[in-house]
Amino acid sequence: MGTDKDFIKQITKRSEDFSRWYTDVIKRAELADYSPMKGMMVIRPYGFEVWELIQSNLDRMFKDTGHKNAYFPLFIPESFLKKEAEHVEGFAPEVAWVSVGGEEELEERLAVRPTSEAIICSMYSKWIKSWRDLPVLINQWANVVRWEKVTRPFLRTTEFLWQEGHTVHETAEECEEETLKILNIYKTFAEDYLAIPVISGLKSDAEKFAGAVSTYAIEALMPDGKALQAGTSHNLGQNFSRAFNIRFENREQKLEYGWQTSWGVSTRLVGALIMVHGDDSGLIIPPKVAPLQAVIVPISRGNWKETVLPEAEKLFSTLKNGGIRVYLDDRDTFTPGWKFSEWEMRGVPVRVEIGPKDIEKGQAVLVNRINREKSFVNIEDIVEELSSLFKKIQSDLFNNALKFREENTSINSTLEELVATIEKQRGFIRSGWCGSEKCEAIVKEKAAATIRVIDKKKSAGLDKCLVCGKEAEKSVIFAKSY
Amino acid sequence: MGTDKDFIKQITKRSEDFSRWYTDVIKRAELADYSPMKGMMVIRPYGFEVWELIQSNLDRMFKDTGHKNAYFPLFIPESFLKKEAEHVEGFAPEVAWVSVGGEEELEERLAVRPTSEAIICSMYSKWIKSWRDLPVLINQWANVVRWEKVTRPFLRTTEFLWQEGHTVHETAEECEEETLKILNIYKTFAEDYLAIPVISGLKSDAEKFAGAVSTYAIEALMPDGKALQAGTSHNLGQNFSRAFNIRFENREQKLEYGWQTSWGVSTRLVGALIMVHGDDSGLIIPPKVAPLQAVIVPISRGNWKETVLPEAEKLFSTLKNGGIRVYLDDRDTFTPGWKFSEWEMRGVPVRVEIGPKDIEKGQAVLVNRINREKSFVNIEDIVEELSSLFKKIQSDLFNNALKFREENTSINSTLEELVATIEKQRGFIRSGWCGSEKCEAIVKEKAAATIRVIDKKKSAGLDKCLVCGKEAEKSVIFAKSY
Numbered sequence: 001m002g003t004d005k006d007f008i009k010q011i012t013k014r015s016e017d018f019s020r021w022y023t024d025v026i027k028r029a030e031l032a033d034y035s036p037m038k039g040m041m042v043i044r045p046y047g048f049e050v051w052e053l054i055q056s057n058l059d060r061m062f063k064d065t066g067h068k069n070a071y072f073p074l075f076i077p078e079s080f081l082k083k084e085a086e087h088v089e090g091f092a093p094e095v096a097w098v099s100v101g102g103e104e105e106l107e108e109r110l111a112v113r114p115t116s117e118a119i120i121c122s123m124y125s126k127w128i129k130s131w132r133d134l135p136v137l138i139n140q141w142a143n144v145v146r147w148e149k150v151t152r153p154f155l156r157t158t159e160f161l162w163q164e165g166h167t168v169h170e171t172a173e174e175c176e177e178e179t180l181k182i183l184n185i186y187k188t189f190a191e192d193y194l195a196i197p198v199i200s201g202l203k204s205d206a207e208k209f210a211g212a213v214s215t216y217a218i219e220a221l222m223p224d225g226k227a228l229q230a231g232t233s234h235n236l237g238q239n240f241s242r243a244f245n246i247r248f249e250n251r252e253q254k255l256e257y258g259w260q261t262s263w264g265v266s267t268r269l270v271g272a273l274i275m276v277h278g279d280d281s282g283l284i285i286p287p288k289v290a291p292l293q294a295v296i297v298p299i300s301r302g303n304w305k306e307t308v309l310p311e312a313e314k315l316f317s318t319l320k321n322g323g324i325r326v327y328l329d330d331r332d333t334f335t336p337g338w339k340f341s342e343w344e345m346r347g348v349p350v351r352v353e354i355g356p357k358d359i360e361k362g363q364a365v366l367v368n369r370i371n372r373e374k375s376f377v378n379i380e381d382i383v384e385e386l387s388s389l390f391k392k393i394q395s396d397l398f399n400n401a402l403k404f405r406e407e408n409t410s411i412n413s414t415l416e417e418l419v420a421t422i423e424k425q426r427g428f429i430r431s432g433w434c435g436s437e438k439c440e441a442i443v444k445e446k447a448a449a450t451i452r453v454i455d456k457k458k459s460a461g462l463d464k465c466l467v468c469g470k471e472a473e474k475s476v477i478f479a480k481s482y
Numbered sequence: 483m484g485t486d487k488d489f490i491k492q493i494t495k496r497s498e499d500f501s502r503w504y505t506d507v508i509k510r511a512e513l514a515d516y517s518p519m520k521g522m523m524v525i526r527p528y529g530f531e532v533w534e535l536i537q538s539n540l541d542r543m544f545k546d547t548g549h550k551n552a553y554f555p556l557f558i559p560e561s562f563l564k565k566e567a568e569h570v571e572g573f574a575p576e577v578a579w580v581s582v583g584g585e586e587e588l589e590e591r592l593a594v595r596p597t598s599e600a601i602i603c604s605m606y607s608k609w610i611k612s613w614r615d616l617p618v619l620i621n622q623w624a625n626v627v628r629w630e631k632v633t634r635p636f637l638r639t640t641e642f643l644w645q646e647g648h649t650v651h652e653t654a655e656e657c658e659e660e661t662l663k664i665l666n667i668y669k670t671f672a673e674d675y676l677a678i679p680v681i682s683g684l685k686s687d688a689e690k691f692a693g694a695v696s697t698y699a700i701e702a703l704m705p706d707g708k709a710l711q712a713g714t715s716h717n718l719g720q721n722f723s724r725a726f727n728i729r730f731e732n733r734e735q736k737l738e739y740g741w742q743t744s745w746g747v748s749t750r751l752v753g754a755l756i757m758v759h760g761d762d763s764g765l766i767i768p769p770k771v772a773p774l775q776a777v778i779v780p781i782s783r784g785n786w787k788e789t790v791l792p793e794a795e796k797l798f799s800t801l802k803n804g805g806i807r808v809y810l811d812d813r814d815t816f817t818p819g820w821k822f823s824e825w826e827m828r829g830v831p832v833r834v835e836i837g838p839k840d841i842e843k844g845q846a847v848l849v850n851r852i853n854r855e856k857s858f859v860n861i862e863d864i865v866e867e868l869s870s871l872f873k874k875i876q877s878d879l880f881n882n883a884l885k886f887r888e889e890n891t892s893i894n895s896t897l898e899e900l901v902a903t904i905e906k907q908r909g910f911i912r913s914g915w916c917g918s919e920k921c922e923a924i925v926k927e928k929a930a931a932t933i934r935v936i937d938k939k940k941s942a943g944l945d946k947c948l949v950c951g952k953e954a955e956k957s958v959i960f961a962k963s964y
Contacts (some may be wrong), residue, residue, distance in 0.1 A: 033605065035555045036562065037592065045550035045620060052551065068527035069534065073517045074594075074625055074641050075578075080518065096557075097493075097582040098594065101640075102629030103575055110519065112556075112580065112594070123515065123524055132815075138527060143625065144554055147584030159556050333614075470644055 011345065013280045019222045021191070022275060025282050028039065029346045031270070032153045039151035039158035047154075049291035049368070050162065050270050055141065056194055057289075058163065058265070061185050067137040067165060072119050074143075075110035080118040084243040087117060090210020094146040096158075112145040117211065117236075117262055120166045121244035121405070128168060130249045135178070136168040154271030155228070155482055162266035168246065168258040172237070175259035179235040184217045186231035188392060189265075194273045195286040195397035196220045197405055198230060199428070201453030201476060206437055209262075213237035219452040219477070220462045221405045222275045225426025227452045227479035230272050233263035276401050283347025284369050286397050287390035294319060294386060295343045296328045297336050299355030306334070311359050314381070315352065322383035323463045326352075344369060349393045350386060370396055415446060415467050418478060428479050432458070432472030434465035442467050449478040491874060493827065495762045500706045504757060505635065507764050511828045513752070515636045521640035525749070528828070529636075531773035532752050538624065539548050539675055539771075540645065540747070543667050549647060550915035554601050556625075557592035562600040566725040569599060572692020576628040578640075585607070594627040599693065599718075599744055602648045603726035610650060610740060612731045618650040622628070636651060636753030637710070639964055644748035650728065650740040654719070657741035661717040664745045665698045668713035671747075676755045677768040678702045679887055681910070681959060683935030689911065689918055691744075695719035701934040701959070703887045704757045707908025709934045709961035712754050715745035758883050765829025766851050769872035769881050776868060777825045778810045779818050781837030787814070793841050796937045797834065797861070804865035806832070808834075826851060831875045832868060852878055869939035897928060897949050900960060904929045910961050914954030916947035931960040 011024040026032050031047030043051065059069070075098060082088045096112040097104065113119065124136065141163045145351040152158050165182060169175040183200050190198045198218040208215035212234040219227050241247070241257040250256045277284040296319075298304060298312040309330060316328040327348075329339050336353075343351055356366060364373045364382055366389055369392050377385040408427030412418040418429050429449065443466070444450055459475040493506040505950055508514050513529030525533065541551070557580060562798070564570045565927055578594040581587065594765060595601065606618065623645045633639050647664060651657040665682050672680045680700040690697035694716040700711050724737040732738045759766040769775050778801075780786060780794040791812060798810040809830075811821050818835075825833055835847040846864060848857045859867040890909030894900040900911055911931065925948070939959040 033608070035601065036559060036604055037555055037557055040555040040557065042555065043553040045552045048552045049550070051553075068531070070527045070530045071525040071533075071643060073519055073522040073524065074627065075519055075522065077518060093585055096580045097593075098578045100579040100581065100591075102577070102631070109582075110578075114642070119517065122518055145556065149584070161553060203622050255902070 003292055013281060014223075014278055015280055018275075020256065021278070025274065025278060025345070026153050029283050030282075031274070034153075036204055037158070038077065039148055041153045041157050043161075046291055047270060048290055049350055050273070050285065053289040053291070054193070054269055055163075057263070058185075058189055059141075061189065062139050062163075062165070065137075065141045065181065065185070067167075068140045071142070072116050072123065072140060072142055073365045074113055076113055076116070076119045077108050077110055079108060080122055081111050084211045084240055086239075087211035087243075091115065091146075094148065096145045096147055097435065105393075111408045113142070114144055114146045115262075116140065116142070116144075116164055117166065117266075118244075121240045121246060121260075124166075124168055124258070125244050125246045128246055128248050131170050131251055134168055134170045134248060134258070135174065137165075138167065139163055139165040142479065152271070153174050154267055154274070157267075160266050160268070162264050164262060167261045168241070169261075170248075170259070172259050175237070175261055176235055179214075179216060179233050179261045179263070182261070183218065183231075183233040186218050186233065186263075186265060190218055190220065190230055190269075190272075191398060193286070193288045194269060194276075195288075195394055196272055197398060197402040198232070199453055201480055203232075203478075204437075204440055204451045204454060204476070206440055207450060209234045211236065211239055212262075213239060217453060219479075220272055220276065221408060221428055221479070222272075222482070223404065224275075225408060225480070227428065227481040228268070228272050228275070229452070229481065230269060231263070231265040234261060236260040236262060237261060277397050278347070281341070282345030284397065285347040285349065287349045287394050290347070290349055291325060292327050292346075292348045293325045293349045293390060294327075294352050295348045296326065296352045297343070298328075298330060298352065299336055299353060299358075300332065301356070304356075307356055308359065309352060311460070312354050315354060315364065315382070317380065319352075319386065322386075324383065324386060350389055352382075352386075366392060370400075413462060413464065413466060415443065418449065418466060419447045422449055422480060426480055428477050430455070430459055430462065430475060431466040432462035432464050433476045434468055434470045435473040436468070439465055439467035443478060447478075447480075449480050452477045452479050452481065484634040493764060496705075496760055497762055503760070505755065507760060507827070508635050511765050513756070516635075519640070521630055522572060523635045523639050525643075528773055529752060532755070532767065532771055533749055535771040535773070536675070536751055537645075539556060540667075540671055541623075543671065544621050544647070545646075547619075547663065547667070549621045549649075552620050552622055552699060554598050554605065554622060555626070556595055558595055558598070558601045559590050559592055561590060562604055563593050566568065566693045566722055568721075569693035569725075573597065573628075574838030576630065578627045578629055594810065595624070596626055596628045597744075597746075598622065598624070598626075599648065600723055600726075603722045603742075606648075606650055606740070607726050607728045610728055613652050613733055616650055616652045616730060616740070617656065619647075619667050620649065621645055621647040634753070636749055636756070636951055641691055641750075642748050642750070646744060646746045649743045650723070651743075652730075652732065652741070654741050657719070657743055658717055661696075661698060661715045661743045661745070664743070665700065665713075665715040668700050668745075668747060672700055672702065672712055672751075672754075673880065675768070675770045676751060676758075677770075677876055677883065678712070678754055678758050679880060679884040681935055683937060683959075685714075685934045686919075686922055686936060686958070688778050689923055689932060691716045693718065693721055695721060695745075699935060701961075702754055702758065703890060703910055703961070704754075704964070705886065706757075707890060707962070709910065709963040710750070710754050710757070711934070711963065712751060713745070715748040716743060718742040718744060724764055736805075759879050760829070763823070767831065767878065769831045769876050771830055772829070773807060774809050774828075774830045775807045775872060776809075776832045776834050777830045778808065778834045778836065779821045779825070780810075780812060781818055781835060781840075782814065789838055790836060790841065794836050797846065797864070800864065801834075801868065803891070804868075806865065806868060832871055834864075834868075850875060852882075893944070895944060895946065895948060897925065898924065900931065901929045904931055904962060910934070910959050912937070912941055912944065912957060913948040914944035914946050915956055915958045916950055916952045917955040918947075918950070921947055923951035927962060929960075929962075931962050934959045934961050934963065
């Protein structure tokens with residue numbers, strides 16, 4: 001816990017300065033702090049609990065679909081990173097290099113992993129011999145390092161925590177199926193747990209992962225109108241299996257290169273949920289991933305320690321036994337009003353108030369963090385009442401975000417329109433695109449917007465490329481992005 | 483899964499060559515594999531599941547005692563590592579250094595954390611202002627790197643996974659209390675979950691953590707007569723709080739340096755359980771931390787796929803629904819006998835056999851991995867029967883290890899006796915010690931044995947130092963160690 005003074009300080013209003021609000025709220029709510037190393041953050045217990053809830057739920061989804069966890073080394077020899085040409089080109093500029101170990105200069109310098117394809121593929125080439133060894137469905141939870149020039153807590157940090165799945169399959173079809181299965185898990189997780197609506201789809205070649213045949217992503221719209229890439233699933237085809245010689249004897253007794261995927265989400269998801277759901281008073285954390293789903297604030301008038309506190313303690317036990325993540329704020333150094341602001345700032349979805357009058361009536365007051373709506377509930381029904389209020393808050397948060405996205409999705413058929421939209425409100429912009437990297441680059445140059453995903457089907461009325469006017473092969477979503 | 487050939491190969495007999503048996507069984511059971519970087523291992527899914535079970539159970543014990551998880555950066559500036567004099571002296575020779583990030587030479591090189599006191603203390607000095615902020619009870623699960631010259635999978639690797647707790651307290655008494663509370667959690671966990679009896683106690687100054695006031699450890703005896711330090715809990719006193727300026731206003735409104743602890747266990751615990759419980763046929767994994775507690779092998783004679791397999795599948799569902807970690811080995815490319823050997827090698831505590839005759843009788847056969855004892859149980863009672871067999875195996879493993887330790891604990895009152903014991907059978911050796919580093923060093927020189935822990939009370943008959951013959955302040959346990 002920080003000092004009292006930190007809490008009393010106001011955070012910047014979200015409606016006034018979104019970017020400052022974001023860093024203020026992270027610091028004041030003790031989600032994270034800056035470390036002495038530029039671009040590296042410390043994830044504090046309150047922020048880490050959000051990550052633990054993300055981890056445990058995603059981990060279960062991975063295991064339910066047959067994946068197992070493993071752990072591969074932090075360091076990758078430079079020569080391994082160079083084996084896949086596009087891969088090294090994409091990552092080399094961001095690598096931190098170890099050149100001294102145990103007081104001796106190393107013969108070959110070691111990359112601190114920016115991602116683990118190179119080291120994992122070198123092991124797979126030893127382990128995989130036959131189609132009977134496939135599929136290999138391995139995931140790892142790990143830290144990775146990418147030397148970033150501009151950083152922001154959770155969104156882009158030099159070191160971050162993530163999971164990276166690495167699978168190998170017998171056929172191109174199974175490989176594509178896995179890529180999409182994971183994309184779908186990411187979408188489901190973002191929407192059902194983080195209450196963040198996402199658009200999923202293919203990336204253009206310019207935006208895909210270094211070394212992949214194709215990259216799929218989930219993209220969310222932030223309140224400042226910028227897109228955030230929240231997870232990626234790559235079909236690596238045989239690019240890495242050729243570079244690392246991962247071959248298996250297929251069912252026809254012929255040697256064949258394995259078909260691979262890789263996929264990941266990171267602590268960036270915590271940044272996404274902070275941005276999407278907060279308000280001027282601070283954070284709002286969706287109940288499914290909230291470290292505290294409810295906080296009990298006893299109304300501390302008169303001899304409250306004898307009268308109210310024992311009832312609040314009973315309530316605490318009831319909620320805890322009911323499986324609710326709850327905290328009883330029984331500190332006597334703060335007023336109830338101060339506590340209300342503090343827990344609102346920390347984004348606890350429901351505040352439970354209990355005072356002498358409530359006790360007389362056998363009730364408690366539930367306060368919804370989104371709109372401060374109060375409901376008076378019978379103490380005996382409180383676990384059920386809270387559970388249904390959590391459900392409501394969870395779905396209201398999702399619906400609010402979805403409404404915002406819909407209101408901020410434009411359809412533009414020319415570059416001029418798109419430039420105007422970006423200047424006015426940003427948001428997602430649906431347009432026709434001929435498929436050429438040249439036209440894509442022109443949009444980036446003129447509007448600093450990139451293709452976030454390619455739509456599965458063409459939208460009606462978007463049959464021309466917004467730049468060159470030629471026939472549009474595809475309709476795409478443009479946006480400025482984090 | 484490896485190729486078929488790997489499994490058929492014999493592992494070295496444990497009774498013939500313990501050290502080769504250890505590395506053989508790790509490789510063949512697919513617990514871990516060597517990576518291309520010297521001294522760094524890959525933890526494969528089967529080994530990682532053991533670690534996940536260790537993690538989840540320990541994590542719950544930490545949380546039940548009020549600790550929370552957080553995450554601190556991987557890199558530590560060299561100047562921070564140097565702030566505590568003994569600390570840097572102890573760790574500098576083992577550090578891997580990053581000197582290039584993002585293609586640029588860094589102004590100050592960064593240590594890849596060998597342990598995180600330095601970075602965590604620098605944050606604590608920002609966070610802690612008042613006694614109201616205490617205690618701080620934070621743990622982190624992380625990877626650390628120590629450049630080791632001689633490595634062995636799980637026991638000593640250049641990178642390893644661990645947890646490191648870092649706490650700050652108001653008083654010296656609370657600090658010591660925390661140090662011992664954690665030591666006790668480690669002892670309980672090692673004995674109740676890993677079925678490894680441990681001796682816990684204080685380290686001598688020569689063996690304590692670099693920067694600590696005192697170090698406590700749990701020590702286990704391995705089958706080759708060497709001791710393994712399996713966990714440490716350090717009372718740091720005010721050494722780090724002075725070096726990093728962690729000061730708080732105490733209840734008398736005076737500034738005071740915080741009282742700190744740190745403590746950790748690592749993937750070394752996996753190595754310990756492999757060594758303690760295996761036999762000539764391979765691993766034996768205690769049921770509480772076994773990725774698979776039972777494996778069902780259908781007896782595949784005649785038209786078994788029509789007759790036996792459906793019953794085996796029913797059995798599988800029953801066990802799975804009963805909360806048992808179970809696998810049904812229904813492969814038709816292997817004989818039952820081959821499968822028996824394979825799962826014995828992998829250390830699954832109970833094999834469940836089911837064949838045509840068993841089905842007629844409504845029974846299944848449970849085979850105890852320790853002694854291959856068979857029991858014939860009614861299918862309807864199988865969940866209860868298995869659960870009680872798991873309990874028996876768990877406690878038999880502990881008792882066997884305890885018996886071994888007792889048989890290999892000697893009492894020696896002179897250096898000559900100790901040298902003879904070390905030459906003959908090694909083991910734990912209880913002796914009197916005057917408390918001088920000089921006598922301790924002589925034992926190390928003559929017998930390559932070190933003080934593993936200092937006993938709380940003097941043992942009868944050990945009132946003289948085994949080296950100098952002066953009055954023994956303490957009785958201690960000597961051993962050769964990993």
